[in-house]
Amino acid sequence: MVNPSIRAVLSRIRKIVFGVGENDGLVFKAVVYLLLIGIGFIYLYPLLYMFVNSFMSLDDLVNSMVKWIPTELYTENYTKALQVLDFNKTLLQTILVASVPAVAQTVMSAVIGYGFARFDFPLKRLWFVLMIATFVIPPQVTMIPTYLMFKDYHLLGTLQTFIYPALLGQGLKGALFIMIFYQFFKKLPAVLEEAAQIDGAGYFKMFYRIAVPTAGPAFIIVFLFSFVWYWNESYLAALYFGNSLTILPLELQRFSDSYSKMFPPGTPGSQLNEAIKMAGTMLTIAPLLVVYFLLQRWFVEGVDRTGITGE
Template identity: 60%
Template sequence: MLDTRLSHAQRKRIDKYSTKAKAYLLGVQGNNGLLFKLAVYSLLIGIGFVYLFPIIYMGSYSFKSLEDLLNPLISWIPSTFYTENYQVAYKVLNLFPTLLETLYVTVIPALAQTAVAAVIGYGFARFEFPLKKILLVLVLITFIIPPQVLLIPRYVFFNELELIGSILAFLLPALFGQGLNSAIFILIFYQFFRMMPKALEEAAHLDGAGNFRIFITIAIPMAVPAIIISFLFSFVWYWNETALASLYFGNALTTLPIELGKFNATFEQLYAGDTSTQNINEGISMAGTMLSILPLLIVYFFTQKWFVEGVDRSGITGE
């Protein structure tokens, strides 16, 4: 009997430890087990590495001298931090004047596009008028049509209005709800304002507030997450747009991405016949690329809290 009892107690102990092991590895009652966490963290680390690798690569090579670039023994860490690459890239990009022009042609249209998208989205969400659904569908169709299809007719139209070489080529479409991907921002505000309780507006109407006052004092403060996410996405899209900017601005205005696109040609013009300066190499090119994306990284560093909150509260699942 004693052997049987001991054997039974051992089996209970083994079952107990087995249950704990399964719960620890697989989880129980909604708790994530170790295997699930390992799989998730491995996936996140892999995705993070894919995104961070180009930045790490650029940062490493931008500080390498020509000797380090030619040395097969030096892979990631330079022998010395060679800052002359950034000095050359700074001169080739004409950084500060170009940065100011870039902010000029991106921030103003982004602000205008965000404001107009908020007004249009609120109108579609809160008012009833003839052909409302058809107009909303037409607005969304503009997001499907590639902007390259409209390049020639828009260029001819802007040329007739003498808008070529002016920021108005970006600003006027944004003011009329036809900026870069304006349809998606209108849809964001449309969905956001639809979720607002109508009781707030009805109470404001009873207090004598008009539609404009309700929009300014109630709708806009509640739509801050949508405003943040719309402005940031709009800012980045205008910043990275090179085809339309090159076509509409010509030689009158420029941006950092445009200057980066002709980095090699500008370098050759500046240093042609200058024997004191070496030919362009990968380190100088990487330094120019880092300087061109650095403003965006700084903006995201200071606005990441509001950016993540805006994505979460505005319901964007990926863009």
Template identity: 45%
Template sequence: MVWRQWVDRTRVLLFGDRERKGIVVLALLYLVLIDVALMYLTPFLYMLSTMFKTTADLLDPTIKWVPTSLSWDNLKLAWQGLKFPDALKNSLIVSGGSAVGQVFFCSLTGYAFARLKFPGRNVLFLLLIFSFLIPPQTLIIPLYVLFKNLGLLGTYWGILLPALLGHGVRGALFVIIFRQFFLTLPKELEDAALIDGAGPFRVYWRVMIPLAKPAILVVFLFSFVWHWNETFVTGMLLGGKDVPLSLSLFNLNKVLTGMYPETEGSFDLNETVRMAASFLIIMPPLLVYMIAQRWFVEGVERTGLVE
């Protein structure tokens, strides 16, 4: 009997039970988490290491991670080449404006699909899903012609208008997120508001939106980051005017060569400056995520995206 109890305790210690995980399970779990963390952190650490290298360190095959000295000139050149203040302003207008527009109009559309009954609702929702599956590259030519006829090419409205109509980058996905979230809310809340004389929009604004903060945060962060990194549609509709940071990286070498003509061609192979420019581009959304990370994780769990 004593021997059997000892075996059971050892098994629980190693493999756990319903209440806690064992040592072996925890070791495997942490091993997977460390591997995944290294997979994502290694490129970021390489970028940080490279952006502080001098040209001599970059060409030295014996130096991989730790430079012999820290060079801040790369950040200065990247700041100048990106035209960082102007490009940052353009990125905030495009990303922030689109994110706010998609949060409001996609939530309104998601509420309509989830709570209102109207003819053709299921057919329209099916078409919405199809629009999410269609690659944007197949629609860029008619979209370009449409905005050209409207006189919106080269302006922010070419990017903001689709978001303000409940579409834009991944707009269909955001409608689906809001729809699924609103479907989980109790019907009694809506019925009570309707009994008090509230109309559909008042129910949406006074009852549904205050409860939808997790979904709002998830959609805002996703929309902000996706518009921040988007280059295909943005490049086609904006052209070369008022380009955001994501497009400024393509013009980095050209701008620096124009500022320093005596170094023509030297920036084409200068990886240190490109790494510094990449760091400046990813820092704003990274800071936004770091600030909202706690609420973002809670929002992902409540909106059901983990499923």
């Protein structure tokens, strides 16, 4: 027979290793952490690769012995990338292009979502279906008619091509953001608005005094997603802005041509290499990374409460 003390020790070891009840064992935790580390590495590997290579000199790039640790911290790549991107000017324009329409779209999506959630009006379901259809229809279908309309109204080359659709609830992914606010406001207890009406509050006051404070996570997530999508929208920016405005992703697409004009072939140190391109890419995504790290807590909370799992 097994000694009772030994049996107790084995039972305790089994509980620690495999867990019992609601307590997870070491094996389960190890498997979960290994999966998380593996998935995290898949997403972080391109970013780490770009960051390391952006600090490599040309000698390190052609040296097969140098993989992850450069022989020296070579910052000339960033100096050239800053010049090619005209970083300070382009960054300010990118922030303007991304933030103004994002703010307009966030506000108008909240108003439209509140209207669909709290009011009944003629043909409400039809309007709701049409609103969803704007999200389902590919943007390539409406791109040319929209371009011609902006041309007729002499709006091409201005930020109004992004602002006006946002003010009308038709900005980038506008239907998705309206649905997010609709989901929040639909859950708002009607007794709160009834009590406010008894106190003499009108619809506008009920909106900004009762509805808006409860939808804080929705405002955060809608603004952040809208900001990121406008930041990365290089195709429509090139189509509507022409040479009047530019953004960092658009300048990154033109990086090779701009570099050739600024550093003509044949001049010393003018050869464009992978490290310089990586430096330009890091400069393009760095502001978004800063925004994410500053607003990470609210970002995760907003994603969790709105149900957005990936876009």
